[in-house]
Amino acid sequence: MSDAHVHPVQPAWKKNALIDNETYLKWYADSVGDPDKFWDEHGKRIDWFKPYTKVKNASFEGDVSIKWYEDGLTNVAYNCIDRHLERRGDQTAIIWEGDDPSDDKTVTYKELYEHVCRFANVLKKHGVKKGDRVTIYMPMVLEAAYAMFACARIGAVHSVVFGGFSPDALAGRITDCKSNFVITADEGLRAGKRIPLKDNTDKAIEIAAKDGIKVDKVIVTRRTGGKIDWVEGRDFWLHEEAASVEPACEPEHMRAEDPLFILYTSGSTGKPKGVLHTTGGYLVYVSMTHQYVFDYHDGDIYWCTADVGWVTGHSYILYGPLANGATTLMFEGVPNYPTPSRMWEVVDKHKVNIFYTAPTAIRALRGVGDEWVEKTSRKSLRILGSVGEPINPEAWEWYFNVVGEQRCPVIDTWWQTETGGIMIAPLPGAIDLKAGSATLPFFGIIPELLDGDGNIIEGEGSGNLCMRQAWPGMTRTVFGDHERYVQTYFSTYKGKYFSGDGCRRDADGYYWITGRVDDVINVSGHRMGTAEVESALVAHDKVAEAAVVGYPHDIKGQGIYCYVTLAEGVAANDDLRKELIAHVRHEIGAIATPDKIQFAPGLPKTRSAKIMRRILRKIAEDEFSALGDTSTLADPSVVDDLIANRQNKR
Numbered sequence: 001m002s003d004a005h006v007h008p009v010q011p012a013w014k015k016n017a018l019i020d021n022e023t024y025l026k027w028y029a030d031s032v033g034d035p036d037k038f039w040d041e042h043g044k045r046i047d048w049f050k051p052y053t054k055v056k057n058a059s060f061e062g063d064v065s066i067k068w069y070e071d072g073l074t075n076v077a078y079n080c081i082d083r084h085l086e087r088r089g090d091q092t093a094i095i096w097e098g099d100d101p102s103d104d105k106t107v108t109y110k111e112l113y114e115h116v117c118r119f120a121n122v123l124k125k126h127g128v129k130k131g132d133r134v135t136i137y138m139p140m141v142l143e144a145a146y147a148m149f150a151c152a153r154i155g156a157v158h159s160v161v162f163g164g165f166s167p168d169a170l171a172g173r174i175t176d177c178k179s180n181f182v183i184t185a186d187e188g189l190r191a192g193k194r195i196p197l198k199d200n201t202d203k204a205i206e207i208a209a210k211d212g213i214k215v216d217k218v219i220v221t222r223r224t225g226g227k228i229d230w231v232e233g234r235d236f237w238l239h240e241e242a243a244s245v246e247p248a249c250e251p252e253h254m255r256a257e258d259p260l261f262i263l264y265t266s267g268s269t270g271k272p273k274g275v276l277h278t279t280g281g282y283l284v285y286v287s288m289t290h291q292y293v294f295d296y297h298d299g300d301i302y303w304c305t306a307d308v309g310w311v312t313g314h315s316y317i318l319y320g321p322l323a324n325g326a327t328t329l330m331f332e333g334v335p336n337y338p339t340p341s342r343m344w345e346v347v348d349k350h351k352v353n354i355f356y357t358a359p360t361a362i363r364a365l366r367g368v369g370d371e372w373v374e375k376t377s378r379k380s381l382r383i384l385g386s387v388g389e390p391i392n393p394e395a396w397e398w399y400f401n402v403v404g405e406q407r408c409p410v411i412d413t414w415w416q417t418e419t420g421g422i423m424i425a426p427l428p429g430a431i432d433l434k435a436g437s438a439t440l441p442f443f444g445i446i447p448e449l450l451d452g453d454g455n456i457i458e459g460e461g462s463g464n465l466c467m468r469q470a471w472p473g474m475t476r477t478v479f480g481d482h483e484r485y486v487q488t489y490f491s492t493y494k495g496k497y498f499s500g501d502g503c504r505r506d507a508d509g510y511y512w513i514t515g516r517v518d519d520v521i522n523v524s525g526h527r528m529g530t531a532e533v534e535s536a537l538v539a540h541d542k543v544a545e546a547a548v549v550g551y552p553h554d555i556k557g558q559g560i561y562c563y564v565t566l567a568e569g570v571a572a573n574d575d576l577r578k579e580l581i582a583h584v585r586h587e588i589g590a591i592a593t594p595d596k597i598q599f600a601p602g603l604p605k606t607r608s609a610k611i612m613r614r615i616l617r618k619i620a621e622d623e624f625s626a627l628g629d630t631s632t633l634a635d636p637s638v639v640d641d642l643i644a645n646r647q648n649k650r
């Protein structure tokens with residue numbers, strides 16, 4: 001291998017590894033050579049009430065229909081809990097670490113079973129039925145996990161909405177999937193600050209009511225004991241309800257293709273999409289990737305720092321690990337509270353072996369100095385994972401050298417909400433690492449790079465990252481809008497799944513993700529459509545027009561840069577800038593806080609009135625010497641003003 005930053009598999013990684021290089025190559029060849037046979041064998045890693053006889057039935061053509069194990073019957077909660085009871089009843093299933101370092105709890109598989117069964121019975125008692133959509137708007141508390149498994153147990157479809165989203169954003173998601181049940185907490189707690197979840201829920205329910213969706217029941221878990229409003233007959237305390245129901249609940253026999261959950265995610269146009277995942281194939285895929293990508297062995301303590309509001313939390317805090325009988329850690333807090341040593345202190349406290357986090361956290365912690373890491377032991381760590389955005393080689397090397405003391409492989413995992421599970425990543429005992437590359441595809445995954453004309457790029461080169469064939473964990477549809485699913489993922493390149501990411505393949509066949517090629521930006525690992533921020537801005541009465549682009553940001557990966565044209569007669573000043581920032585936070589949530597706002601009398605448009613984002617991106621990057629051709633603009637002079645007033649001067 002020619003590239004710099006190559007880190008060959010170390011003998012210690014290989015020693016007890018589940019998969020060595022030879023096995024990887026053989027299994028990979030089998031998985032793409034005869035997918036039916038391969039996935040038939042591995043489908044048996046989960047328990048089925050009725051075994052499947054059909055493995056794969058999938059087409060990326062026409063209407064696009066994806067089915068795996070379609071005649072099998074199973075249940076996700078049964079697989080993640082019940083089937084472990086005999087052997088692992090007293091083993092810790094979840095370690096919960098609170099926001100405050102003195103606050104923690106552990107839950108055994110037996111205890112998890114009882115909590116989930118009681119919660120499931122509470123849902124049933126309040127009228128939740130198989131197929132109903134249940135919105136979960138929770139902080140990182142154990143009850144969030146119980147709620148998700150309770151839904152899975154009775155066949156309800158959960159839609160988890162990240163606790164950082166605003167009442168408006170929550171309402172939009174409740175309305176889109178016509179959800180009449182909400183599970184929330186009185187308040188959340190992060191870095192000592194309280195987050196008014198119940199209050200936000202009340203507001204969201206009012207907004208949804210205006211759109212014709214009535215929320216009948218709200219189940220509330222008590223976290224802080226803070227003061228909240230209460231609607232008699234609609235709102236119920238979880239602890240009161242759970243005390244009065246049976247501690248056992250038969251798992252529903254679900255068809256493999258019955259929906260498990262909806263998760264809203266941003267695209268380049270319109271409102272967030274309700275990405276739908278189903279039961280059997282999803283669980284096979286996330287449990288298998290969790291086991292092999294993290295080389296998970298019995299007894300390992302595994303910690304993924306994501307929030308359950310994102311897909312990483314679904315697949316790799318809960319479903320994948322618990323299907324494997326793992327001990328998984330759930331963290332309520334943030335990386336720098338009370339100090340920037342917190343992550344490593346948690347690692348030491350719970351003897352974490354496998355640690356999975358996002359580049360934005362790695363960059364932020366690197367920025368505050370090595371001493372915060374070095375004062376902790378971290379001897380328990382064996383594997384370090386990364387997810388959510390490209391990890392730059394500098395951050396990779398720091399993670400490897402300082403956090404892992406060159407002992408632990410850094411496993412960069414590329415995947416998406418839509419893919420359900422990890423798609424491209426090194427297996428610790430099998431694949432040599434290169435800092436900044438997600439390396440090679442998982443079993444069954446055939447990445448393809450295509451150019452703008454639809455030509456397949458063979459060997460070394462760059463293009464748009466697509467998948468040639470279906471895998472069990474992939475999304476099946478966009479909830480309520482299959483046409484949008486076909487349009488978004490399968491129409492750019494006929495017969496292929498298009499990821500929206502650009503990618504380079506090097507001479508060794510390694511994949512290097514270069515970032516989104518559409519109008520999606522990635523801010524601190526949170527995926528956001530620039531269109532969403534734009535529509536929040538234009539909803540303000542002082543704004544006539546807005547265009548939003550990403551720009552490189554040292555910690556966040558990308559920052560949010562907004563060009564705003566004000567309404568007639570409105571004066572541009574710093575107070576208005578603050579007002580607009582607060583407005584966007586209010587409309588979407590804190591994750592969408594604009595970093596830069598530039599007031600622009602005019603935006604660069606083509607004669608057909610299309611905003612030329614390419615130019616706006618360049619100016620936001622402070623790279624205006626390379627603007628390219630501006631002669632097609634309706635009014636080329638706007639560009640001079642934009643350059644003169646740019647907000648990101650170096």
Ligand code: 6R9
Pocket residue numbers: 265310311312386387388389390391412413414415416417418438499500501513515516522525526527
């Ligand atoms: C799991 C998750 C998906 C988008 C994806 C890509 C970016 C995720 C990455 C990565 C480079 C990695 N992304 N992992 N880019 N290297 N290891 O993050 O899902 O929130 O849907 O975001 O994130 O751009 O398209 P999601």
